[in-house]
Amino acid sequence: MKKNYYQLLGISATAANKTTLKQATQKRLQAIKTAYGVLSNPEQRQLYDEQKAGQVDNTYYDLLGLSRDALPEEIKQAAQTQLSAVRNAWHVLSDDDKRTAYDQELQLKTAQAKAHSTPAATNKPTGTADMTEVQNPYQAPDAAVDDDWEETDVSPMATRGKRLGAALLDTLTYMVPLLLAFIILYITGNADMNTLENLDGEDKEVFVNIAIAIVGVGYLLLIIINLRLLYLNGQSIGKYMLNIKIVRSNGNRCGLGRIIGLRIIPIILLSIIPVMGDFVNLIDVLFIFQASRQCLHDMIADTIVVQIS
Secondary structure (H helix, E strand, O other), X not given: OOOOHHHHHOOOOOOOOHHHHHHHHHHHHHHHHHHHHHHOOHHHHHXXXXXXXXXXXXXXXXXXXXXXXXXXXXXXXXXXXXXXXXXXXXXXXXXXXHHHHHHHHHHHHHHHXXXXXXXXXXXXXXXXOOHHHOOOOOOOOOOOOOOOHHHOOOOOEOOHHHXXXXXXXXXXXXXXXXXXXXXXXXXXXXXXXXXXXXXXXXXXXXXXXXXXXXXXXXXXHHHXXXXXXXXXXXXXXXXXXXXXXXXXXXXXXXXXXXXXXXXXXXXXXXXXXXXXXXHHHXXXXXXXXXXXXXXXXXXXXXXXXXXXX
């Protein structure tokens, strides 16, 4: 156990419930964003350093676990690390089963530490600055650790059952145009295969064109709807119906380019490889049973699927 999640979020175990946990998590995320916004901007950082010159209190640096001479890349990496730690704390403490197991482990570690430790110093550890101290004396720029920093999400992980259900719903939606084409053509009397066999060339061509048009337009509409949902909120039709969505593993909003370019296309390309493709599809599904609930395509794209509260 590397971190005390309650201390990380600045909340006591007795006061932690779903509401207070979410508020504390959002507050911590905002504090990290504020610190990064100042320290990643040369002008804002210089002003901040001048104000803090000679003071022991280095709130922003302490929050990110940095020294005053940290380089820009170190600042970015530290912010990402702190964000991931906060998100991990949320996922553990917001899940009743995980929190129970964590609390038991925390009690055990605490008891062991007391049994083997000398009186501990009361100094505040690096990177655990009091949240009330993190106030921006300037108007921080809208800086971001990556393109989607503003959309950080703190929702709980989607269940495996919901992910499976969403995948099945997505599959079923792509069967709708075929079913619709069959129904329409059946009603018009053209779906009778015996009749079709007796039609001349022109009639058969009309039949085929109608079927292609219905299926083509249907698939086009489905693609447009899915792309729009993925762009707006990281959802396919199935995920929208079950209130789950795709985000980056650190909770940031996942862009459409990443979803298509890293989450979808690589698996498609791997799956068409003879023999290997079958194993890829199987492994992709089985990976969801790991603790992070990430399928292979999630790991490639650095994404997770979360529940929308």
